[in-house]
Amino acid sequence: MRGTVALGPYLTGAIIISKTTLDSKLARVYVETFIMTVTTEPEALLSHLYKADGSATYSHAGYTVIGAVNGPIEAQKRDELPEEAIVDVIVRPAAGVGGTRERHLESLLQSTLRQVILVNSFPRTLIQIILQITVTPENEYINGKLVQANVNLPVLPALLQTAILSLLSASLPMAATLTSTSLAIIQEDGRPHIVTNPTARQVEQSKSFHVLAFTSQNELILAESEGAFTLKEWDDIYGAAYRKCCTTASIGDTDTLMDEGTTGADLKRFTRSIIEQKTASDLHWK
């Protein structure tokens, strides 16, 4: 017997699953109780904007972002670089016009992505990446007070993932792909506790909040942190993010691991499978 609790589409929360097993030999009923973290699987749609060179919509952990990539296109004379392409990232918020918060995100994305894209292949050109946030997690209320993420970072993993999927859809040459996740350290029963993909409320309560991104070669490429934490805590965060973003399994035996109830989604495998599906349907004639 298995009981599941329905959660809102974007909520991450703890649910209790009771498993009742009947042991026939001893004629005893065991009731096991687990606490499991439930994260909705990431979802993506590729190349759905036909005017753009590449596009993707990605939703995970309450955020939905539409990305469009154009490039390599002509750069303005005053902007162009003689030896490499300019990577221009534009982030548009779900509501209102962008401000300093978006500029901060853009600068983080720009410096990350230009290390992955082979910018030297297209000197004096422009690669334009537009990211429109369409859905943010529903606001949570505590004692009638609205809790909103007052930091910029929680949306960063979704933006990075969307940008990478759009770039793959645009077939722009890259050195590697990226996976990114967010983590928070929350004090629980006097002990620090790491939560991946925290909700707005958890971010609010957390001691520190971190966003890490890894390349497909399992190298750390982006690490942004907010709040107070010790070096030891950061090491734990790094370990947790590494397990989330980088699979040690080789390509061949991905299916076997899938069944073992790995917590949450394996982002690297997700990116691979979604692009593989797209390529297979594009090359159906082969």
Place this chain on the structure above:
Amino acid sequence: MAVQADRVFVLPGDEVPAALIPSHPKKALKLGPGLRHVPPSELIPTVAGQLATDHKKNSIWVEYNGGRYIPAVGDLVICSVQRSGPDYYYVTITDYTPNAILPQLAFEMATKKTRPQLNHGALVYARVCLANRHMDPELECVSPTTGKADGLGPLVGGMLYDISLGMSRRLLMRKSVEEGKVAVLDELGSAGLAFETAVGRNGKLWVNSESVKTVLIVGRAVKETDENHLNVEQQKKLVRKLVKEMN
């Protein structure tokens, strides 16, 4: 051509299985699009796609569809004239990219006095003869060795359709029906329609015919084949339907 067993999917930065790299005793290994050689001996894919190899030519490349066309020497493209300079026509191959140049004397039998007059918007079927990341691409409409046009030159009349890069590659294959699995043009021809087409590697299809109806039907048939990933059977069905609608 490509062996069926090597349908290996790669992402940028993946490892290319060493067993798949063709090894020819004499010929040098040729790398096609989507692969990068990192000295001394590493091969790294730069785009997502399927690895394809040709053991006869000792070549390996990544097959993919989509993105923006990047000019490569020898490709046939359909470009539109932007403006004319003293010696060159400035033409666009893809939108929002710097103009390519087409020398006014790079046409069959062209001399200073008999060069073609092309205005803004005129379409030209041309071959890329210089493509280099640091320079604007250069085109020609004449074979430099024989001096013949070989079908290249201004495209008069007709209509231009946008198709995906993968589709244009399939249409340009020497055996487009067997290898590319596009039978739609052959079917339309055998259904009694008279038309001419030109396929540009930059994702353009030009169709011309005496009757406007035929132009529209051919363009629609190819675009539908492309967008809906139709197989040969479905293409035949589509053509039958379109021809029936026309009459």
